[in-house]
Amino acid sequence: MATLSNNNIAQAIYLASKTEGRSEQFFSNVVRFLFRRRLLSKAPDILLRLDKIINDKEGRVVAKVSSRSNLNEKMKEELVHALAKRYAAKEIVLDEHLDEKLLGGFKVEVGDEVIDLTIKNRIGKLQEYLTSRV
């Protein structure tokens, strides 16, 4: 028997939840299944993948936004709008972080894609540009 990857299990749980409905009974069945197959130690990773699958299926995109100071509402709105267009998503969830080291601007991370609009990044690029042309 081929071994089940955590991704397979997460997929199975998602599909089952669609037909069975997300009742308390269902979740206790899932936990019982994981316990029986000795997969409870892998539960955090399975949950992480389940989270990704649900987001993916339901058109929800989680964007991690890092900036030096809090973004104002108008900027957030524009950002959500732009991201929704780019990823053809129904819903954008902004996960905001503050980071002093970025100096200014902001950085958006969606999955493994990064749009870096920080001052720190631009200074780095400028350094590359000035030192490369010798």
Place this chain on the structure above:
Amino acid sequence: MSTHHIIESLKREIENFSTQIKVEKVGKVLEVFDGIAKVSGLSDIKSSEMVAFQNGETGVALNLEEDTVGVIIFGDFSKIKEGDEVKATGRILEIPVSDDILGRVVNAIGIPIDGKGTIKSAKTHPIEKVAPGVITRQSVSESVATGIKVIDTIIPIGRGQRELIIGDRQTGKTAIAVDTILNQKGQDMICVYVSIGQKDSKLRKIEARLEEGGAMDYTVIVSAGASEAASLAYVAPYTGVAIAEYFMEQGKDVLIIYDDLSKHAVAYREISLLLRRPPGREAYPGDVFYLHSRLLERACRRSKEYGGGSITALPIVETQAGDVTAYIPTNVISITDGQIFLETDLFYKGIRPAVNVGLSVSRVGSSAQIKAMKKVAGTLKLDLAQFRELEAFAQFGSDLDDATKRQLERGKRAVEVLKQLQYAPVKTEHQVVTLYALTKGFMDDVPIEKIKEFENGLVDYSERNAKVFFKEIKEAKMWSDKGEEELKKVITDFKTSFSN
């Protein structure tokens, strides 16, 4: 220069600077060990695409798994931490190339390491490339003069051929390669010497020797030393052949030496095992044959319509205690168009270069030999084989008939003639003269201990006196009856003066 001026020019530069907003693929280092990094993310990365680590090191993605990527790191991996950002560059591994690279020593990713400054280059070449197809190729018909008598006569090498140099440690494998490079002076050949896993002291010695012989003008050295990461040893031969291809594309003939491929296979085994690819025979991964076949297939001779040029490859493989049936030696033997087999026994008997004439072959080279050489060398291989057989036989009995005795004497002289010192290449014309004298029996009554002296004297004397013969060899690649008469007379004259 005033500070004001500096500020002004900086301002101007900065005005020209613009950044494009770009979506970058970024991964995170999950684990780092022994020159390997496991990276998460990087979803759209291609196989053998370059990645850049946060601290400036580069790497190449080799293993693409479900949600991680196995990356080999070039250079120092000790400064890469877990959680570091890794950016995909979108470029397949490539090296900078230009004509300025001649005479330089570069590392496995094309960066100069000889302290002579940067190499200006506008072009890059991918290090992995599919070998030229059948249509673009032409059969081998021009020779590579190695200047080593035993090779040029019995195991001739043609331009575009792949000839393996195989033997135990300390049998003179590198010496043959270096001698061949030294002899390419004025022969319209570019040489690339790829040193894989060698001691830096040895490489320094080779470089100094090439410099002394004026060979660095047409030579590039690619080095991945013993102290460097296995990843560099793994890419070094591909870098070498990428440089060779750059010159071949200009229609030039290139000679490339891989010293040596057994260390290359060991480096690849190390990487493969660290990347957890399943081990096979002798713990080498399953694709170790492909590793060498795709490299050596890139040696070729292109036809005129496709720009001409050639790459001749001389891979070197080290055996353990003369065992040619080990995994890597059998693989490379089957890939190449012949092998030069060196033996410890012969080496200590004083037969140097210690080439075993019986086991060495060249499958395509004979069509590249010049006619005159073919004529004199034709019977030599047979003579030597018969001599070996008789020699073993003659040890038991002392009563031998005259024909056998003659054959033994001839064989002994042939072995003596084929001996040669290191760094002393012999010109093709000179080889023809010596072998003519040998095969026509002019040396049969010269005492064996005087053969070397006779040979050297004869070459000098005939060059001065057999002008017609030398001219014919140079121009028509074959002697006429007139030239032959002249040479015969010159040899007889020399013999009389030599014996007196």
